[in-house]
Amino acid sequence: DVKVTQSSRYLVKRTGEKVFLECVQDMDHENMFWYRQDPGLGLRLIYFSYDVKMKEKGDIPEGYSVSREKKERFSLILESASTNQTSMYLCASTPGTEGSGANVLTFGAGSRLTVL
Amino acid sequence: GQNIDQPTEMTATEGAIVQINCTYQTSGFNGLFWYQQHAGEAPTFLSYNVLDGLEEKGRFSSFLSRSKGYSYLLLKELQMKDSASYLCAAVDSNYQLIWGAGTKLIIKP
Numbered sequence: 001d002v003k004v005t006q007s008s009r010y011l012v013k014r015t016g017e018k019v020f021l022e023c024v025q026d027m028d029h030e031n032m033f034w035y036r037q038d039p040g041l042g043l044r045l046i047y048f049s050y051d052v053k054m055k056e057k058g059d060i061p062e063g064y065s066v067s068r069e070k071k072e073r074f075s076l077i078l079e080s081a082s083t084n085q086t087s088m089y090l091c092a093s094t095p096g097t098e099g100s101g102a103n104v105l106t107f108g109a110g111s112r113l114t115v116l
Numbered sequence: 117g118q119n120i121d122q123p124t125e126m127t128a129t130e131g132a133i134v135q136i137n138c139t140y141q142t143s144g145f146n147g148l149f150w151y152q153q154h155a156g157e158a159p160t161f162l163s164y165n166v167l168d169g170l171e172e173k174g175r176f177s178s179f180l181s182r183s184k185g186y187s188y189l190l191l192k193e194l195q196m197k198d199s200a201s202y203l204c205a206a207v208d209s210n211y212q213l214i215w216g217a218g219t220k221l222i223i224k225p
Contacts, residue, residue: 102147104161110156
């Protein structure tokens with residue numbers, strides 16, 4: 001029944017390391033998203049993708065990049081991790097057409113990243 | 117600017133009723149979502165309202181007033197498993213989601 005899988009639930013990295021967060025969905029969804037979730041703040045959109053090899057910046061893209069080489073996989077990359085990137089990272093997907101933000105998001109269980 | 121407000125934390129008793137409020141200010145409006153998130157788990161969809169009124173789904177109901185920029189989630193016959201965070205998110209004119217910080221609901225026996 002698992003639909004959105006984030007391969008790493010917990011990671012501890014050092015400042016300056018390159019970090020890859022992987023997300024795979026098995027629902028043939030067009031749209032995939034990366035959010036970060038911090039206490040006292042709403043979910044903040046980092047990047048999203050409406051199609052393979054396509055990416056769009058969200059509200060807080062600085063310090064992050066993404067890759068979508070296959071429809072089912074959307075990777076978040078921290079080129080040089082910093083302590084202020086310590087957070088919970090949530091991947092999500094939706095079916096449907098571009099911009100159709102009224103679609104229901106299916107989330108992964110999250111990847112909790114600690115940067116020391 | 118765009119903004120969503122919901123209480124940070126609420127406490128209720130098992131078997132009781134609780135109402136979680138959410139107020140929003142967005143550029144345009146294309147509906148409002150409620151998600152439930154248990155600690156350490158993925159948020160899961162509860163409801164989506166785009167028209168005014170109350171929608172009931174079992175023990176959970178969601179209400180929307182577009183003119184007041186206001187929604188609430190009503191949980192009846194509370195169970196211990198309802199202890200979770202409840203996330204409110206409004207859809208703006210560009211079909212982007214604006215998220216509240218979430219309401220942590222604590223259920224006591």
